[in-house]
Amino acid sequence: MELNEAITERRAVREYTEENVNEETIRRVIEAAVHAPSAVNQQPWTFTVVRDQSVLDRISRDAKSHMLATMPASTHSDHFRSLLDDPDFHIFYHAPVLILISAIAESPWAIEDCALAAENLMLAACAAGLGTCWIGFAQSFLNTPDGKNMLGLPAAWVSVAPIIVGHPKAVPPPVPRKKPEVRWIG
Ligand SMILES: Cc1cc2nc3c(=O)[nH]c(=O)nc-3n(C[C@H](O)[C@H](O)[C@H](O)COP(=O)(O)O)c2cc1C
Numbered sequence: 001m002e003l004n005e006a007i008t009e010r011r012a013v014r015e016y017t018e019e020n021v022n023e024e025t026i027r028r029v030i031e032a033a034v035h036a037p038s039a040v041n042q043q044p045w046t047f048t049v050v051r052d053q054s055v056l057d058r059i060s061r062d063a064k065s066h067m068l069a070t071m072p073a074s075t076h077s078d079h080f081r082s083l084l085d086d087p088d089f090h091i092f093y094h095a096p097v098l099i100l101i102s103a104i105a106e107s108p109w110a111i112e113d114c115a116l117a118a119e120n121l122m123l124a125a126c127a128a129g130l131g132t133c134w135i136g137f138a139q140s141f142l143n144t145p146d147g148k149n150m151l152g153l154p155a156a157w158v159s160v161a162p163i164i165v166g167h168p169k170a171v172p173p174p175v176p177r178k179k180p181e182v183r184w185i186g
Pocket of ligand 1: 012
């Protein structure tokens with residue numbers, strides 16, 4: 001797949017088949033992730049691969065409660081609140097794999113570095129015919145002591161990018177993009 005095709009065709013996938021993603025493919029998308037640039041080449045990331053569905057179920061359940069208890073009021077909060085209140089809503093959409101990218105080094109740019117790694121990972125997965133979705137709903141909970149305990153993450157690590165990966169059951173249509181606002185100076 002051409003790079004531009006992966007960039008434009010990648011979608012946030014929220015429906016997955018039950019088919020597992022093999023270990024070699026998981027390693028390949030992580031390899032793509034670590035080719036991302038990072039400030040001072042610190043590569044301050046680590047990857048936690050979660051395939052145990054009972055762990056993902058528990059994180060989904062607790063992250064929903066955590067979000068409901070801590071979510072600030074915002075324009076989206078009514079929609080989010082009803083979603084998070086729905087016992088049938090699974091924040092990971094029953095995807096077979098979660099790859100959590102965490103920042104493990106103290107660097108002022110560790111978050112940016114991990115986000116760049118996440119985009120590489122999502123594009124590589126798309127090129128491999130897989131779907132992905134960044135699950136922001138999990139982030140805050142995974143940074144609590146309880147969340148870290150569930151995955152055995154050291155207290156100093158910062159969870160940045162929880163990315164689900166799987167075989168898409170359905171690929172959603174493209175989401176409209178705003179026209180880029182570009183200012184030219186010179
Ligand atoms: C930081 C971040 C957090 C996100 N959190 C969620 C989430 O919790 N649940 C979800 O279904 N999608 C989540 N998404 C996916 C976005 O909704 C999606 O990328 C956006 O609507 C654009 O659609 P596209 O990725 O198909 O182009 C998140 C994306 C980003 C970048």
